[in-house]
Amino acid sequence: xxxxxxxxxxxxxxxxxxxxxxxxxxxxxxxxxxxxxxxxxxxxxxxxxxxxxxxxxxxxxxxxxxxxxxxxxxxxxx
Amino acid sequence: xxxxxxxxxxxxxxxxxxxxxxxxxxxxxxxxxxxxxxxxxxxxxxxxxxxxxxxxxxxxxxxxxxxxxxxxxxxxxxxxxxxxxxxxxxxxxxxxxxxxxxxxxxxxxxxxxxxxxxxxxxxxxxxxxxxxx
Numbered sequence: 001x002x003x004x005x006x007x008x009x010x011x012x013x014x015x016x017x018x019x020x021x022x023x024x025x026x027x028x029x030x031x032x033x034x035x036x037x038x039x040x041x042x043x044x045x046x047x048x049x050x051x052x053x054x055x056x057x058x059x060x061x062x063x064x065x066x067x068x069x070x071x072x073x074x075x076x077x078x
Numbered sequence: 079x080x081x082x083x084x085x086x087x088x089x090x091x092x093x094x095x096x097x098x099x100x101x102x103x104x105x106x107x108x109x110x111x112x113x114x115x116x117x118x119x120x121x122x123x124x125x126x127x128x129x130x131x132x133x134x135x136x137x138x139x140x141x142x143x144x145x146x147x148x149x150x151x152x153x154x155x156x157x158x159x160x161x162x163x164x165x166x167x168x169x170x171x172x173x174x175x176x177x178x179x180x181x182x183x184x185x186x187x188x189x190x191x192x193x194x195x196x197x198x199x200x201x202x203x204x205x206x207x208x209x210x211x
Binding site: 010059070074 | 079096113114118126130131146151167173176195
């Protein structure tokens with residue numbers, strides 16, 4: 001991992017069209033600005049981890065559970 | 079009671095794969111039966127892998143995810159109204175314990191059959207919202 005020290009207001013440039021700027025440092029919170037093409041997906045790492053975990057939990061429920069849910073939703077709609 | 083049209087798309091291409099399942103790109107989207115909007119999203123590469131998805135409107139009437147131009151482009155979206163919005167359910171032992179992922183809806187463009195689980199990072203939406211509120 002490349003490690004750089006930056007102060008508030010300073011930036012780093014990644015490749016040709018991505019600029020990451022440290023906007024503010026207050027206590028243990030760092031605000032970061034990212035200037036990048038819209039096609040570049042930028043996400044908080046912990047949200048992605050949470051979504052992976054959620055998808056794994058959601059994946060392949062048992063037939064019983066599906067039948068139960070399907071019936072409950074049908075009932076719920078009536 | 080008016081029946082909503084059955085949802086059945088035999089092959090959709092997940093151009094934005096589901097987090098945790100990056101290699102699963104082709105799915106079938108099929109409504110279980112006419113009694114509810116519940117659909118299965120089943121991997122064509124691994125038939126044992128399936129998710130339960132449902133249009134959120136009946137449960138979260140105010141839910142209206144906004145997506146960027148990059149998503150519009152990836153899915154080949156012409157009219158926003160044509161896009162099928164679905165949320166992934168994590169079934170609990172009962173309906174009360176079932177949750178919906180509002181942070182990353184599955185958007186399907188029936189015209190191009192392209193889909194993606196779109197991560198709505200900036201809005202702080204819940205990953206596990208109780209289905210019944």
